[in-house]
Amino acid sequence: MTPVATILLMAGVTYLLRLAGFLLSGRRVAPFWLRSLRFVPISVFGALTIPALPGQSGEAPIRFAAAALTALVLWRFSSPWLGILVGMGTFWSLRLAL
Amino acid sequence: MVRGDFLRGFGSMIPLWVGVVPFGLAYAVSARSAGLSLLETQLMSLVVFAGSAQFSAAGLFLINASSVSLVLTTFIINARHLLYSLSLGQRASYSWGRQAISAFFLTDEAFGIVTSQGNYGFAFLLGAELSLYGVWNLSTFLGALVGEVVPDPTVLGADFVFPVAFLALLIPLIRSRLDLAVAAGAGVAALLLAGQIGSGLAILITGVGGSLLGAWLSGREDNPSP
Structure with a gap:
């Protein structure tokens, strides 16, 4: 199969997954499942965040420190720009300092 | 009103561009070095539009993996999108056409922005989606052109932007x-x-x-x- 055909198949399954939730959501859903949907972003973003924290460059301690400070700032101000500035700023400063 | 919502959605995504650009560049470089042409590299960003799945695909193309394993890996990595559209569908009732359009551009980031801002309007969602689509495809194009000159994002530590960006989406929830x-x-x-x-x-x-x-x-x- 040519790369273009493979890429189009990848696009097809991705699009079907992205659309499937809409197609299913016309049905009546029990309260339990509705409650569970509220937790989808919380658990998925938790699952995307924590494994990416240590990194593969042996800098886990400073990455954890920078992430902890970022979480604190976001908790207090909930501004994404500020969070990214504090997170990357702390990380790069610690990297240079240590 | 609708145009304002679209622009608000578009603007809400801008803080995440910081994290997207180096990875768009890096994806394109790894796809080119895996043997994909400029057109194939760009095509994947245009029609698949899913960062982690595209990175895995570049790695699989490099080792000449079968098409079946490429498609299955894409399915597994992207399966979480079903949960996103299911959640959006419960919160908002878009027409068929709007479902078809917003599903094509749906990503972790767009879903995160919409959920954390509590704005489920179609214009806001599409604004956030197209904001990311534009910057992802532009950085793919630049990376595919520039080729091997782009430094490895893990060496710069730019990969740390991802957990930080996801924290910024997660904490307000x-x-x-x-x-x-x-x-x-x-x-x-x-x-x-x-x-x-x-x-x-x-x-x-x-x-x-x-x-x-x-x-x-x-x-x-x-x-x-x-």
């Missing part, structure tokens, strides 16, 4: 101890499982598991969560 427990539990479980079953499947399983656990635990509380 946490309003109770249960929310915090679900986020931390899913994160630790994904970290432990990733080495055993791969990170795509780990994210899928813990995403579903965390949601079910949250629903079960919140059902046991006397007062329903907001």
